[in-house]
Amino acid sequence: MKKILVADDEMSIRLLYSEELKEEGYEVYQAANGREALEIVEKIPLDLIILDIKMPEMDGIEALRQIKEKRPDLPVVLSTAYGEYKQDFATWASDEYLVKSSDLEDLKAVVKRYLKE
Amino acid sequence: MASERAAFLTQMVEVLTSTVSFGERLNNMVHLLARNLKVDLSLYFGLDKARETLLLNVSSQGPIPPHLRLEFPLGQGLVGETARTRKPTVVHRQQPGVSAANVALEKLHPAYQTLAAFPVADDNFLYGVLILVDRTERSLSAAERQGVQLTCLMLAAALRQAIVQEEAKKRIAELSVLFEVGKALSSTVELDELLERIVSTTAKVITARGAALHIINTATGETRVSSRYGQIPPESPALPQITPSGAATEPPYYEGESTDATGHTHYCLAVPLTFKGQLTGTLGVYDKFNPNGEYLPFDPENRQLLFTMAGVIVNAIENALTYQQVEDLAERNERMVRNLTALQEISQIMLTSVQEARLQEIVLQGLTLEHGLGFDRAVILMVDEATQTLRGAQGACRMPLTSDLPNLKALQSPPPGMIPVADWEVPLRADQGPLALAVLRKSPYHHHQTVKEPGLPPALAGKYAAQEFFVAPLVVKDRATGVILVDNQASGRPLEPERLHALQMFATQAALVLENAHLYSTIETNNRELLLIRERMLESDRLAALSSLASGMAHEIRNPLVSIGGFARRIAKLVEPNSPLRGYVEVIQEEVTRLEKLLREILDFTGENLSYYGDHELAKLIEDTLILVQRDLDGYKIKVLREFAQLPRLHCDDRQMKQVFYNLFQNAIQAMSHGGTLSIRTFPVEKSDGLYAATSISDTGSGIPMEVLHNIFNPFFSTKDYGTGLGLAIAQRIVSRHYGQIEVNNEIGKGVTFIVTLPVAKYCLVKDVGQGAVPASVLKTPRGGRQ
Missing domain, CATH: 3.30.450.40 (GAF domain)
Known part of the structure; x- marks a missing residue:
């Protein structure tokens, strides 16, 4: 079973994503900020990360940088409320950039694309 | 005997006091002596001026032919001896030595036997010697002797008188000559x-x-x-x-x-x-x-x-x-006064305008009007700093002089005969002739045919020609802003050096007035631009505040919307198709979707997503921004020190970066309201993730108080009475949007340094937009770049 980490400071978002992804057949971990996300990356052999940008303690950009240092192969999908970050090159280290939407079909499609065997 | 003597003396006196000329009197006297004393010959030997030789002057025989002009040196012969001793002497030929000593006299009287010699002298001078010659050997009676001696005394007196008269005549002649000369001279x-x-x-x-x-x-x-x-x-x-x-x-x-x-x-x-x-x-x-x-x-x-x-x-x-x-000096003074008066009048009129073109017109009229400096032609050329060329501004010919031109007040009305000079262009190089040289050397120049220096530059060939001309630089504060070129080609009047001097004085005045006008127009333009910029900045400040608000709202609203919408969709999946709940859930989904759409539109509207990225040179961004604050820098007498390193271009939104620098400059200027130095330095910074370009902006103000330091980047925080308090907040936001950093080094009492660090290398490789050449050496492989 593929392991996905959802890192977002909003509990409701974490819950929504987890529910949806579990339904798709993935094992889902959660983190409330970048630091927690990094801890999980250290411990768990993850297959994909869904990362929010605006988070307390450590934001998604810094987390992305450190994750890519540890696991360059690990796909990271940025999922954020800020559309404009898409233009900023620091986020381009991510494999995908999605603006959060209540319609999760795009997100699921992206995940599926990265995790198909 | 006595009556004979008296008769002789009376005759002598008559002869000597007669009114005939002295020479004649002497002649008569000599004859009279010969006759009265019954001697063959009577001779008079006169002593010459050098008082060395006695010359035969008069003979009772009549005129003396040239070969008989006898002379005896003083002391030689009877004549010379008598002159020396001043004693009357009578000698006879057979006496020893007489014949030998007086051989010369034989020419006059070969058979003489007796010679009698009498000195003609007064108490002081000897004038000559009287000689009586006779063929018989005889003597002179005492009475005869006395008579001759008296005659000699009278002769001496007459001679003295004659000499005095001669002298007096000469003196008078000389005096009259001098009088003549004096009359002529005075x-x-x-x-x-x-x-x-x-x-x-x-x-x-x-x-x-x-x-x-x-x-x-x-x-x-x-x-x-x-x-x-x-x-x-x-x-x-x-x-x-x-x-x-x-x-x-x-x-x-x-x-x-x-x-x-x-x-x-x-x-x-x-x-x-x-x-x-x-x-x-x-x-x-x-x-x-x-x-x-x-x-x-x-x-x-x-x-x-x-x-x-x-x-x-x-x-x-x-x-x-x-x-x-003195006359020359007076004339020069008069000319100076005339020039100065003209200058003063022109400068008064020049003060009536601040329009550059109008002032140039007035200057040209002052140069060409007869009552002004009166040149035939005058041209003003101004320095174009950007292209380093001299460009023709205006040119004028002398107006025909009308008699009813009372004074320079006429300058204020009619335009003079203009010369088209708009296409004149002379590069400011030393090899471009006197116009460029006058600017480069800041010194006036007088060109005439005899000087070896080159004439007008080839650039003016066919446009202007003059054998002789003046060039005077327009110098303001040790900077040449242009030149005045004048000539008298049409009238052929000479260009005297004094006129070059007057022109230079005039040029100094004109330079100042033109510069003022130029500054005035620059200030006007700058003011307009500043007003526009300020408006734009205020607007962008407001927009920034609004977008900051909207962006914050987006974050706050979008997340709950995603949750609400997301969970609504999940509920919809669980609800039976025929359940009335299904409709409710769909309403929630639709409304959330509508809200999300609205949110996107608001963000688009606030421009949060609009960026104007391009490749820009950091130094140029800084310089462009400095122009915007130049007036404040000048106003507060703030010196700007620049130290720019060679850096690759930055990929950034230039408007936003200028906003960053503008805000930082404004802070620095406000910290130095009593003057100081604004130091701007750019330098490369190598970090673990690539190359950065840093800009440090330092002021020499008093620094930021410790208690407010932690607040400076917070929006709406301000220590100033004016301002939004968004300056540094906006700067920081823009810099962080460019993935850079703003740091502050604060030294109380010494000043503040803000350091803006912006990434250069990483971005250029990641986003291969093909614009802005960056040397390969500075490119770094980004970590985790999208492949």
Whole structure:
């Protein structure tokens, strides 16, 4: 079973994503900020990360940088409320950039694309 | 006997006091003596001026032919001996030594036997010797002797009188000459006229055919003045060289003679004119002539007269020279006053306008109007700093002078005859002729045909030509802003050096006024621009605040919306298709979708997503921004130090980056309201993730108080009475949006340094947009780049 980490400071978002992804057949971990996300990356052999940008303690950009240092192969999908970050090159280290939407079909499609065997 | 003697003496007195000329009286007396004393011959030997020789002057035999002009040196023969002893003597031929000593007398009377000699002398002087000759050997009675001696005494008195008379005549002649000369000299102070009179009077009083005068400057060897009169024979030297004579007592003079082709001898006499100072001269006369028109050599009396005249002349000439200098000075002063008056009037009129073009017009009119500087043509060229060229601004020709032009007030109305100069363009290089040189050297220039310097630049060929012209730079605060070019080509009037001086004074005035006008227009433009920029900045401040709000809201609203919508969709999946709940859930989904759409539109509207990215040079961004604050920098007397490193271009939104610098500059300026130094430095910073370009902006203000330091980047925080408090917050936001950083180094009492660090290398590789060349050496492989 593929392991996905959802890192977002909003509990409701974490819950929504987890529910949806579990339904798709993935094992889902959660983190409330970048630091927690990094801890999980250290411990768990993850297959994909869904990362929010605006988070307390450590934001998604810094987390992305450190994750890519540890696991360059690990796909990271940025999922954020800020559309404009898409233009900023620091986020381009991510494999995908999605603006959060209540319609999760795009997100699921992206995940599926990265995790198909 | 006594009556005979009395008769003899009476005759003698009658002869000697007669009114006939002295020579005749002497002649008569000698004859009378011979007759009365019944001697064969009576002779008078006169002592010459040198008082060395006695010459036979008169003989009772009549006129003396040249071969009988006897002479005896003092002490020789009876004549010489009597002159020496001053004692009457009677000798006879057979007495020893008499015949031998007086052989010469045998020419007059070969058979003489008796010689009687009487000195003609008074108490002081011996004038000559009287000799009586007879063929018989006889003696003179005491009475005869006494009679002759008395006669000799009377003769001496008459001679003395004659000499005195002669002297007096000479003195009178000399005095009248001097009077003549004095009259001529005092009749004028005009140098030329004076010199003419000197030479003509000199020639006349010496009765010479010609006269010439030269005055030479000994320092330069140049002839200062010269004048000539009458005929100067070509054989004689025009400028006689007077060499000092060997004798210390005799002043130096020149005397020469030459023979022309026809065999005539010409004479020349010249004496030096000795002036005070550096002048020296000669006064020469040529060819003295007698009433028959024969040329004669000059005698010592002429020489003496010439010397006397030279002394008088020198004074007169010196006076005239001084007078001429004073007149020259007065004329120059008058010209100066005229120029200054014109300058003053023009400058007053110049103050009536601040429009550059109008002022140029006024300057040109001042240069070309007859009542102004009165040049035929004038052109103003201004320096174009950007292209380093001189460009024609305006040019004008002199207006025809109307008689009803009372003063320079006319400047205020009509435009002069304009010369088209808009296409004049002269590069500011030393090889581009006098116009460029005047700017580069900041010095005026007078071009005329004899100077070796090049004329007008080839750029003006076919547009303008002048053999002689002035160029005066327009210099303000040691900076040449342009040049004025003037000439008198049309009228051919000379361009005197004084006029260049006046032009330069005028140019100084004009430069200042034109510069003021230029500054005024620059300030006007700058003000307009600043107003626009300020408006734009205020707007962007407001927009930034709004978008910041909207962006914050987006984050706050979007997340709950995603949750609400997301969970609504999840519920919808669980609800039975026919359940009434399904409709409710769909409403929630639709509304959330609508809200999300609205949110996107708001963000689009606030421009949060709009960026103007491009490749820009950091130094240029800084310089462009400095222009916006230049007025404040000048106003607060803040010096700007720049130190820019060579850096690759930045990929950034230039407007936003300028906003960052603008805000930081504004803070620095406000911290230095009493003056200071704004130091701007750019330098590369190597970080673990690539190359960054850093800009440090330091002020020399008092620093940020510790208690507010932690707040400075917070929005709406301000220590100022004015301002939004968003300045640093916006700067920080923009910098962080560019993935850079703002740091602050605060030193209380010394100032604040903000350091803006922006990434350069990583971005350029990641986003291969193909614009902005970046050297490969600075490119770094980004970590985790999208492949």
